[in-house]
Amino acid sequence: xxxxxxxxxxxxxxxxxxxxxxxxxxxxxxxxxxxxxxxxxxxxxxxxxxxxxxxxxxxxxxxxxxxxxxxxxxxxxxxxxxxxxxxxxxxxxxxxxxxxxxxxxxxxxxxxxxxxxxxxxxxxxxxxxxxxxxxxxxxxxxxxxxxxxxxxxxxxxxxxxxxxxxxxxxxxxxxxxxxxxxxxxxxxxxxxxxxxxxxxxxxxxxxxxxxxxxxxxxxxxxxxxxxxxxxxxxxxxxxxxxxxxxxxxxxxxxxxxxxxxxxxxxxxx
Numbered sequence: 001x002x003x004x005x006x007x008x009x010x011x012x013x014x015x016x017x018x019x020x021x022x023x024x025x026x027x028x029x030x031x032x033x034x035x036x037x038x039x040x041x042x043x044x045x046x047x048x049x050x051x052x053x054x055x056x057x058x059x060x061x062x063x064x065x066x067x068x069x070x071x072x073x074x075x076x077x078x079x080x081x082x083x084x085x086x087x088x089x090x091x092x093x094x095x096x097x098x099x100x101x102x103x104x105x106x107x108x109x110x111x112x113x114x115x116x117x118x119x120x121x122x123x124x125x126x127x128x129x130x131x132x133x134x135x136x137x138x139x140x141x142x143x144x145x146x147x148x149x150x151x152x153x154x155x156x157x158x159x160x161x162x163x164x165x166x167x168x169x170x171x172x173x174x175x176x177x178x179x180x181x182x183x184x185x186x187x188x189x190x191x192x193x194x195x196x197x198x199x200x201x202x203x204x205x206x207x208x209x210x211x212x213x214x215x216x217x218x219x220x221x222x223x224x225x226x227x228x229x230x231x232x233x234x235x236x237x238x239x240x241x242x243x244x245x246x247x248x249x250x251x252x253x254x255x256x257x258x259x260x261x262x263x264x265x266x267x268x269x
Contacts, residue, residue, distance in 0.1 A: 078199060
């Protein structure tokens with residue numbers, strides 16, 4: 001509750017418009033997948049508040065679907081990245097020796113490739129589909145959690161309460177879940193908040209290239225791609241999804257900044 005009070009008003013301001021689009025889109029009875037060639041690129045009407053696209057589909061409903069899909073994909077990817085990255089980082093830091101070296105060299109290999117190019121390659125190999133898109137993005141994003149977890153665990157490895165837990169005979173899993181994880185949760189939450197913004201951009205980029213979300217499902221990236229071909233005829237086809245993506249990414253970054261300031265004890269008096 002205290003963190004909710006610490007969130008700046010700018011985050012709520014950025015989320016206001018996407019939330020309004022989601023609410024109105026859920027209340028509308030129009031099917032965003034329904035093609036109506038008689039209403040191609042129509043302006044704002046009582047039936048289509050934001051007009052229609054090149055196939056006569058309702059833009060507002062597709063925006064709402066794209067926002068929900070972008071957010072759900074980002075949450076799924078971050079959850080998968082957190083589970084894999086935290087597990088690898090803890091094993092590397094706790095085991096040490098050749099296990100640590102082997103796991104960290106693998107992390108270095110993954111980091112040696114540009115993230116977006118590796119995601120494009122994996123998405124192209126795995127094929128289209130939301131589940132495969134999540135796997136492709138998570139395969140790139142878990143390394144940040146792994147390195148951060150390893151660094152945090154190494155700093156706590158010889159703390160008095162950890163050594164006391166070891167001396168009392170507690171098993172490794174209990175020590176990791178009850179003692180280590182709660183004490184390194186703050187930086188991991190910050191990493192996740194900033195990662196949400198990166199995943200949203202990555203999902204939109206892959207969908208823009210045609211290897212992410214596939215039609216008839218709506219994605220902000222595919223909407224931007226379709227609208228980019230109509231810039232001179234209907235520029236709002238790009239403005240609407242581009243604005244929604246900008247606001248979602250900005251809100252995630254601002255929330256990450258607020259979370260970092262809130263959890264940073266050095267910034268508190």
